[in-house]
Amino acid sequence: MGYRPTIGLEIHVELSTASKMFCGCPNHFGDPPNSNVCPVCLGMPGVLPTMNRQAYEYAVLMGLALNCRIATFTKWDRKGYYYPDLPKNYQISQYDLPLSSNGYIDLLVNGQTKRIGITRAHLEEDAGKNVHDLPGCTGVDLNRAGVPLLEIVSEPDMNSVPEVMAYARSMRQLVRYLNISQANMQQGHMRFEPNISLWVFDDAEPDGGHYTPIVEVKNLNSFRSLERTVAFEIDRQAGQWQADPDGYRMDKMSKQNRGWDDVREVTVYQRHKEEADEYRYFPEPDLLPVEIDDAWLGRIKAQLPELPIARYARFRKEFGLDEKLTTLLTSERGTADYFEAVVQAGASPHRAANLIQSQGLRLANERGTDVAGLGISAERLAGLCKLADEDKVSATTAAGIFQAMLESDDPPEKIAQDRNLMQVSDTSALEAIVAEVLSENGKAVADYKSGGKKAKKARSFILGQVMQRSKGQANPKVAGELIDRKVLGQT
Amino acid sequence: MELHCLSIHQLAAELAKGQVSSCQATEHLFERIERHDPVIHGYLELQQDAAIAQADRIDKRRNDGETLGPLAGVPLAIKDNICVSHGRTTCASKILGNFQSPYDAHVIEALNAADAVILGKTNLDEFAMGASTENSGFGLTRNPWNPETVPGGSSGGSAAVVAADLAYAALGSDTGGSIRQPAAFCSVVGLKPTYGRVSRYGLVAFGSSLDQIGPIAKTVPDAALLLAAIASHDRRDSTSAELEVGDYLAEIERPVKPLRIGVASEYFGPGLDKEIAQAVRRALDLYESLGAEIVELSMPLNKYALAVYYIVATAEASSNLARYDGVRYGYRDRDSKDHIDMYSASRAHGFGAEVKRRIMLGTYTLSAGYYDAYYLKALKVRTLIKQDFDKAFEQVDCIAGPVTPTPPFKLGEKIDDPLTLYLSDVYTVMANLTGLPAISIPCGFSSAGLPIGLQLTTKAFSEELLLRIARMFEQATDYHQRKPKLQS
C-alpha cells in the first residue's frame, strides 16, 4: 500500500491599486487604525459601491498570465456572513461567473516542468482586521476593508510539499512580474488555504484506491507556515489512515477544517460551523455587470510582460547561464530587466550576471531595495563589466568598484584611476619591481629554479611580493609571465 | 390665500416679489407644526435653528441681488431614511435611534445647491417597510384628512406634512409604492421617478433594485420642480443613469395630443373598492373628454407582481439590513458575552416586528435549497412582467389605474395581518419591478371624505411626458386644491 498527497491551494492576493475596490479610500498598509476609511467601506447606511477599473484590469491581467479563459460577461454577488471585520456583513465577490477560469501555470520543480491547473480567479473585497490582544475586547480596524483581493483557486494537482512551495512562490513571482501586487508577506498581501488529502492505493492496483478526508487549513500568511502545515498534514493523515485504514476515508467522513498552530507547529481541528456554507449568495444589485470586448482585452493583453518561466528558458539559451544564476536573475522582473539592460549596454552576460549576483543582489538586500534601486545605471555597470572583461581591473577590484559606485556618480574607469585600482599591465613599469623582488629573495628564486617540490610555492611567494610592492595594481597574469621569463628564461 | 397653503411656485413668486421672506415662511411653518404636528406626528425631528439660519442666508442673498437656486428659500421636509449630515437619520428604527450620518445624500446636496430650506425629518415605517407608517419605532403618523386613519406608507410622514401644509413639499422614497400610496391616501401628488433617474447615494437601502427617491408635492408642477432639482447622474451610484435631465417644466402646461391611455381590465378585479373604481373610471372619462383615446389592455401577469415583489424586496432587504449589528454605529445590546450573541440581541431589540419578518422571509428565500424555487423564480417572472409592460407601451403612451385597492384604512386595522397589509401594494409594485416612472395624483374622495388617487405610468425616463399627462388632469379638476380640516 502507498499513498500520494493530493493538494489544491487557494491563494488570496491583495492588489496594489491606489484606492480600494469599491471606494476611493487609500489602499495603504500600516496607517493608524480606522484612518483609511469612508462611509462606503465602513458600511454606513445609504452608501453604494463603485468599481475600481484598475483592479479589474489587474485581475484580468493575472487571468491572462494564468492562461485562463477570460469571461466576456461577469457580475458581482453578495456573500453573506456575519463577522466584526466585515462591515456590511456581506462581502462583494463573484460567485457563479468568475472573471477568469480554466487556466494553468507551469512550474519548475527539481528541473522538471509541472503543470498545475487553475480552476478560477476572481475579484472580491478584503475584510478589515480584528485585533485580539486588547484588554477585555476585540478591536476592529477597517483600513483593510474593501482592499481589492484576487482569489486564485488551483486544481488539486500538487503531490508534494516542494510542488506546493514552487506553486506558491511562482504565484508570488508572477504577481510581482505583473506589478499587480507587492506580495509582501509581512503586510499580509498573500494568504494561503491549502486543501490536503491523500490518495491511498495498493501498489499492485494503482488505479483502485481511495482518498482520505479533505482537510482545509485557512488563513496561512507565510511560506513557512504553508510548508509546515502541508508537511504536517501529510504525515498526520498518513498516520490516521494507517491507524484506521477502513474508516479514515473521504467517503466515510466529511471534509474537515483545521487551523495551524504556529507555536506548537500542529494543525488543530476546528468545529465546522453549521452556517458556514450558508452564504446566501445573490447578485449584487448595487453594481452593474462587466462586459469585456476584444478591444479592451487586447489593450490589457498588450501589458503582459514576458513571464518568468519563458524568461528563464530564454536566459539559459541566449546567455548560456547556469540554472542557479538564471533562477536568481529571473526571480524578480526588475533584476532580469536590469541584467538585460546591462548586457544590452555592452557587458558580457557572464560578467554582468556574476557582478549582479555577487554584489548587486547582496547590496540591494542590505539596503532593502532591488538591484535597479541601487542607483547604478545599466550603462555604468556595463562600463565596469567592460573594465573587467578587458583585464583593466581584476575581478576582486571590480567588486570593490561596484561598491564605490554606490557613493560616487563618476564613471567606473575614473573611480578605478582615482583610487589607483587600474591593473599595471605595462611590462616596463613591472620589470623594475620584478627585478627588485628577485634580487632580494635569492632563496625563493633558487627554489623556483630547482623545479622541485618547493617550486610552486616559491613562485607564488615571488608573485605575492610583486603584487604587494605594486600595491595590488599589477596585472597578476602579466607579472607572472615576467617572473617566469626572468627566472626560467622562458618567453 | 394663506401663506402655508401656497404651492412652491406660488411661494417662489411671492419671495421673488419680496411680498414675503423665506424667514417668515419658515417660521410660519414651524408655528403651524407646533400647533398641528402633535396630532399628526409627521415629523420625527425638526431642524428649526438650521432651517431659519438657512432661510436668513437666502433672504440676505436675495436682498443682495444674487442669483438664487430654483428652490431658493422654500421650506421642505425629508423622509428620515435619507442621510443628512445635520441631525439624526434614524429610518424610524430604534437600531439607528442616535445615528448621525457623517455625509449628505446626493439629493440633499442637490437641494442645498438649489438653495432649499430643510425643516426636518419625517416619519416612516421602519426602514420604509410598510404601507401605513404604523411600523415606526417612534410612534405612528395620522392622516390629516381623518386622524383615525393611516396616512399610508412608508412615506406617510412626508405625505401627511405636505397635505397638512406643514411643508411646501417633501422627499419620499418608493420601493413598492411608498411615495404613491401615501400620496393617494393624503390627496397630494407623489412621483416615483424611473429607476436610475435620481441617485440613491445616501438613501438607506431597503430593496436596492427597486428603491427610488422622489417628490411629494401639492401640485404636479411642484413635483416637476423638485424632480428637476434632485435628478442627475451621480458617479457614486453605479445604477444612476447617465442621461440628460429633461426640462420638466418647460411644456408642462401643454396637453399631450394625441394621447393613448391604456387601462388593464385586471386592475378592476374583485379586490378593488367600488368608490375607487368609480373615481378612476371618472378620471378616464375626463381624459377622454380632453381628447385622449382609452385603450383596454390585458396584463395577466400583473397578479403575480406582488409575489415577485415580496420575494425580491425582502431578499435584498435581508442583505441590506445585515449591517445593523451594533459594531460601528447604532444600538448595541450591552449584556452579551460574545459577538454573535451581541449581534443577535442587538438586532432582536433594535428592529421592530415587520422588519424582522421581512429579514426572515428574505433570509429564507435566499437560503440553500430555496433560492431557485423562490428568488430565481421571482427574477424570471420579473422578466416576464417587464416584457408585458414593454409590449403595452407599444400600444399606449400611458397606463392608468388605481393607486390603492382601498381608501385609507383605520389605524390598527391591518397591523396584525401582514399579508393583508402587503396587498395594499398590489397596484404600485409593478413600477418598481419594471423601474418605470409612476405618479399618483388626487382624483376624488370617498363618501367618507377620504382621498383617492389615480396612478399614471409611462415609459422609462419619460417623466416629462408623465408630468404633462398628470397636469392635464390636475388643470381640469380641483381635488388637489382641497384642504383637510386639521385638529390641534
Add this chain to the structure above:
Amino acid sequence: MPAKIDPDQVRRIARLARINLTQEELEQFSNQLSDILNYVDQLSELNTEGVEPTTGPLKISNVFRQDQAARSLSSEQALANAPCRHGDFFAVPKVLE
C-alpha cells in the same frame, strides 16, 4: 415547497439572520411566513423555462471609477457613532477564533 415553515426552521433562519426570537415570535413567524410563502407559491403556476432572470431595471454595464485615492473621514469621524471603542478601534466582545 413546504406549505408550512415550522418553528424549528424559523429558529434556523433566525440564527442565520442573527436575530434572537422569543418563543412567541417563533410561533407567530412560523404562521405568518407560511401564509406569505403560500401566497408567493402562485408563481409556480408560471412556466419560466428559458426565461432570463432580471436582477435590476437597467440594461447597462461597465460603470467604473478611476483608481484615484482620496482621504475621506478622520478616524474620529469614523468612530463618532461607535457604541463602544477602544482607542481608535471599534470594540466588540471578545471574538474567539
